[in-house]
Amino acid sequence: MRRREVVQFLGAALALPFIPRGAEAAIKFGKALHLQLGDVPFRTLNREQQVLVTTIAEMIIPETDTPGATSVKVPEFIDLILTEWASDDDRAAFLAGLRDIDVRAAAMGSNRFVDLPSAKKVELLTALDGARGDKAGAGLAFGRLKALTVYGYFTSLRVEQEILKVQMYFNGYQGSVPFAPAV
Amino acid sequence: MPPMTYDAIVVGSGISGGWAAKELTEKGLRTIVLEAGRPIDPAVDYVEHVLPGEKRYRGMGNRKQVERYQPIQRHTGACDEWSSKFFVNDLDNPYSFPEDKPFYWIRGRQVGGRSIMWGRCVYRWSDLDFTANAREGYGVDWPIRYNDLAPWWSYVEKFVGIQGRRENLPQVPDGEFQAPWPLNAAEQKSRDILLTKFGGERVITNARLAVLTEDHGGRQKCHLCGHCARGCITLSYFSSINATLPAARKTGRLTLRPFSVVHSVIYDPAKRRATGVRVIDANTKQMFDVNAKVIFLNASAMESTRILLNSATAEFPNGLGSSSGELGHNLMDHIMDGGATGTLPFAMDRREIGNRPDAIYVPRFRNVKTKHPDFLRGYGFEGRAYRPDWERGTEMPGFGASFKKSLIGDLGPWELEFGGFGEMLPRHENYIELDPHLVDAWGIPALRVNCVYSDNEKKMKEDMVVSATEMLEALGATNIRPFKIDHPPGLVIHETGTARMGRDPKTSVLNSHNQVWDAPNVFVTDGACMPSTANQNPSITYMALTARAVDYAHQLLNRREL
Numbered sequence: 121m122r123r124r125e126v127v128q129f130l131g132a133a134l135a136l137p138f139i140p141r142g143a144e145a146a147i148k149f150g151k152a153l154h155l156q157l158g159d160v161p162f163r164t165l166n167r168e169q170q171v172l173v174t175t176i177a178e179m180i181i182p183e184t185d186t187p188g189a190t191s192v193k194v195p196e197f198i199d200l201i202l203t204e205w206a207s208d209d210d211r212a213a214f215l216a217g218l219r220d221i222d223v224r225a226a227a228m229g230s231n232r233f234v235d236l237p238s239a240k241k242v243e244l245l246t247a248l249d250g251a252r253g254d255k256a257g258a259g260l261a262f263g264r265l266k267a268l269t270v271y272g273y274f275t276s277l278r279v280e281q282e283i284l285k286v287q288m289y290f291n292g293y294q295g296s297v298p299f300a301p302a303v
Numbered sequence: 304m305p306p307m308t309y310d311a312i313v314v315g316s317g318i319s320g321g322w323a324a325k326e327l328t329e330k331g332l333r334t335i336v337l338e339a340g341r342p343i344d345p346a347v348d349y350v351e352h353v354l355p356g357e358k359r360y361r362g363m364g365n366r367k368q369v370e371r372y373q374p375i376q377r378h379t380g381a382c383d384e385w386s387s388k389f390f391v392n393d394l395d396n397p398y399s400f401p402e403d404k405p406f407y408w409i410r411g412r413q414v415g416g417r418s419i420m421w422g423r424c425v426y427r428w429s430d431l432d433f434t435a436n437a438r439e440g441y442g443v444d445w446p447i448r449y450n451d452l453a454p455w456w457s458y459v460e461k462f463v464g465i466q467g468r469r470e471n472l473p474q475v476p477d478g479e480f481q482a483p484w485p486l487n488a489a490e491q492k493s494r495d496i497l498l499t500k501f502g503g504e505r506v507i508t509n510a511r512l513a514v515l516t517e518d519h520g521g522r523q524k525c526h527l528c529g530h531c532a533r534g535c536i537t538l539s540y541f542s543s544i545n546a547t548l549p550a551a552r553k554t555g556r557l558t559l560r561p562f563s564v565v566h567s568v569i570y571d572p573a574k575r576r577a578t579g580v581r582v583i584d585a586n587t588k589q590m591f592d593v594n595a596k597v598i599f600l601n602a603s604a605m606e607s608t609r610i611l612l613n614s615a616t617a618e619f620p621n622g623l624g625s626s627s628g629e630l631g632h633n634l635m636d637h638i639m640d641g642g643a644t645g646t647l648p649f650a651m652d653r654r655e656i657g658n659r660p661d662a663i664y665v666p667r668f669r670n671v672k673t674k675h676p677d678f679l680r681g682y683g684f685e686g687r688a689y690r691p692d693w694e695r696g697t698e699m700p701g702f703g704a705s706f707k708k709s710l711i712g713d714l715g716p717w718e719l720e721f722g723g724f725g726e727m728l729p730r731h732e733n734y735i736e737l738d739p740h741l742v743d744a745w746g747i748p749a750l751r752v753n754c755v756y757s758d759n760e761k762k763m764k765e766d767m768v769v770s771a772t773e774m775l776e777a778l779g780a781t782n783i784r785p786f787k788i789d790h791p792p793g794l795v796i797h798e799t800g801t802a803r804m805g806r807d808p809k810t811s812v813l814n815s816h817n818q819v820w821d822a823p824n825v826f827v828t829d830g831a832c833m834p835s836t837a838n839q840n841p842s843i844t845y846m847a848l849t850a851r852a853v854d855y856a857h858q859l860l861n862r863r864e865l
Binding site for chain 1: 351354360363485486488650653697698
């Protein structure tokens with residue numbers, strides 16, 4: 121999925137009128153734009169939602185010999201997108217979907233996803249992974265959470281620099297270099 | 304403010320305005336370039352090496368701000384988190400269209416215009432294109448042919464610096480090329496297979512691109528960062544800022560005035576010549592005049608015509624150059640977003656190194672040797688074979704350590720996309736006019752655009768899907784995803800026409816040297832001048848027409864005929 125498609129997947133095609141109301145709101149908006157991501161506190165996700173999002177994001181991209189989603193602040197990135205970027209409808213659908221994930225967890229014996237035993241967590245996420253094309257509910261929330269986790273992880277500066285080692289200068293183009301996957 | 308006086312005025316500093324400035328100053332004319340937008344400082348404004356991780360929204364763009372201030376511009380992919388500053392504020396620069404006929408007018412108002420973020424594809428036309436109108440009865444016949452323009456294409460190509468592969472295809476004649484980059488492994492294999500399976504009719508070649516593969520004219524060869532639309536600090540791709548304006552400045556005869564919004568051309572009915580232009584300072588909104596012997600309108604196709612429409616006189620109540628009744632008419636764009644993507648079954652043990660900033664190109668093959676039953680003219684494909692790398696992770700199944708390892712350690716199979724770019728017929732009923740109720744931020748009457756695609760373009764797009772799918776099937780591709788996305792005209796950003804050249808002042812606005820029939824010291828050499836639009840990307844043709852027109856204007860000035 122290319123960047124443009126990620127944007128569309130997240131709902132950018134929906135037009136959303138937006139303008140800061142009044143001087144105070146405009147100043148606040150301007151300040152917010154200039155904050156660095158690391159300085160942005162959670163503004164949309166409440167404490168329970170933060171724990172849920174962080175748990176699932178870390179299950180999607182866990183800490184191994186390289187950083188995981190939490191280490192590079194993917195949950196904070198997701199909160200930023202929900203707060204400043206997503207439409208009201210998209211945000212509401214996502215948050216409703218998070219609630220639905222806990223409803224699905226309840227059917228498996230725990231009131232919250234985060235309280236499920238590890239094997240049950242994997243079982244539920246596997247089911248949701250197959251339903252991430254859903255238009256609403258837990259499948260939709262997982263699909264968007266997964267897309268944002270992958271995107272937020274691989275576009276974090278630390279991953280770009282330390283893992284992907286993104287290069288901006290090349291002394292000539294090579295179109296056919298031997299390659300074997302390291303998996 | 305007393306009028307300023309120069310030998311020549313150029314309105315607009317984009318891809319054709321830069322050429323007009325270069326050629327006029329190099330021929331000894333003191334020239335002022337009036338640019339409506341702000342100056343650009345490459346050291347500050349070029350941001351091609353800023354990583355997504357350094358951007359607040361990681362490259363997803365400041366969605367809400369763009370939706371508020373750039374509701375039209377946001378529809379083009381290049382209006383992103385890095386480059387949205389190079390596209391206009393739609394609130395300051397309004398235009399209208401009927402509710403059922405949307406038109407996306409994508410604009411850049413700054414020194415360099417859209418040459419900063421253009422697609423850089425450059426193709427010559429052939430007489431298949433120049434004769435099409437006369438042969439098929441659409442629009443008017445071009446007043447020139449390939450041989451009239453060929454030396455001027457050569458002239459500009461040598462200065463621009465173009466990487467391309469010589470193919471000896473009559474429908475896209477070869478030009479003056481630097482060495483091409485190699486195709487990548489998957490593209491080369493695809494080229495070999497299609498050459499065999501389609502008998503040489505469908506050729507995958509390098510997109511001919513105005514990007515340097517060798518140092519040239521004080522500009523460095525491309526360093527393959529892959530983000531040309533964000534600027535280029537090594538000046539490796541051609542733009543007005545990188546190439547023509549510095550050449551003009553070197554003569555000592557260039558005055559470049561940003562923040563200068565041209566309102567209209569001033570016409571003297573006694574002399575039957577234009578005497579200058581009326582300008583509004585974008586910051587102070589003060590109006591002033593600039594006088595000159597010769598005026599080149601290079602404000603972009605629709606803006607140049609808007610200036611002419613705003614230059615009405617008693618003799619020309621519908622705008623300067625309107626005596627034929629064709630000023631504003633015959634608006635064209637290209638058509639795109641028909642094609643297919645597939646997963647290739649080969650070259651899994653190969654990768655590329657370097658972000659080659661070009662595409663592949665399949666030159667037009669419809670209506671070249673045989674006639675297609677459903678539509679006139681033709682289309683070419685742009686495309687690219689690429690391995691999606693980690694980006695495939697947003698849609699592939701799985702999660703956890705092995706999922707992560709796969710995204711880091713593997714690249715995914717090669718994907719190949721063919722996306723068609725096709726010709727739009729010139730039709731009188733596609734036109735622009737002044738909106739009687741709408742003005743821009745400087746009080747200048749704005750445009751109303753009336754433009755729709757015809758059945759010919761729609762059928763062409765259907766065929767793009769068919770032929771792209773055929774090629775992917777011939778390559779043994781799997782997971783073939785045809786696409787046909789409807790979009791309003793304008794979005795290809797190849798708007799042309801509205802002040803067409805021709806042989807007869809009764810049916811055209813400009814003569815064969817781009818002079819306005821009604822005001823011969825006014826030249827229009829941007830996209831407005833085109834009687835048809837072929838299927839090739841148009842900018843190199845604007846450049847060649849501009850250089851040719853300046854040469855002609857210079858001859859007339861020397862003979863005191865302007």
